[in-house]
Amino acid sequence: MVERAERLCQTRGLQFTRLRRDVLAAVAAEHKPLGAYDIAERMSAPGRRVAAVSVYRALDFLTEQGFVHRISSRNAFVSCGHDHGEGAGLVFLICRTCGGIDEMTAPAVESALDQTLAGAGFTPTSRILEVEGECGACRGRGDAGENA
Structure with missing residues (x-):
């Protein structure tokens, strides 16, 4: 790095x-x-x-x-x-349980966002989307605990 x-x-x-x-x-x-x-x-x-x-x-x-x-x-x-390349939108998946973050690009979301921004005549300086929830590992640990 x-x-x-x-x-x-x-x-x-x-x-x-x-x-x-x-x-x-x-x-x-x-x-x-x-x-x-x-x-x-x-x-x-x-x-x-x-x-x-x-x-x-x-x-x-x-x-x-x-x-x-x-x-x-x-x-x-x-x-x-x-x-990520110029203008790439990022999506961060933020786990509320463990605090972990996964970074990804989402072309379908980016395309829809491009259309929305163009329709509004808006030029963003940043295109980062943050989604909070529970990661698969934490959800798996929770499911295992419920089945015990």
Whole structure:
């Protein structure tokens, strides 16, 4: 994840600072979304406190470059290790039980959204849909517990 970001920054002529690298590494190490204060806490060490404002700046850069995604409903961030392409809509499936997040594209939803936006004469700056519910693993654990 970090190596990919480093290569892309070099190709794009962008600085991939140590702070940006460390923030991305902290987010990538988790399988759940992290807020800026959580990230700052993980990066801090005795005698070396990382400021949340610095983390927010790094997250802004990482989001602009597509290395992380902001989950608005959680005011938190998840890493992204692949390229969605220009204007690709994303759908995040957010489990309320375990907090896990699955990221996907949904071409049929994107097409319908394109038509709706065009009809309204609206140009979005972001096309991210968040759907909350229960993931298959948690639902499976719940079903197993009910049958016991």
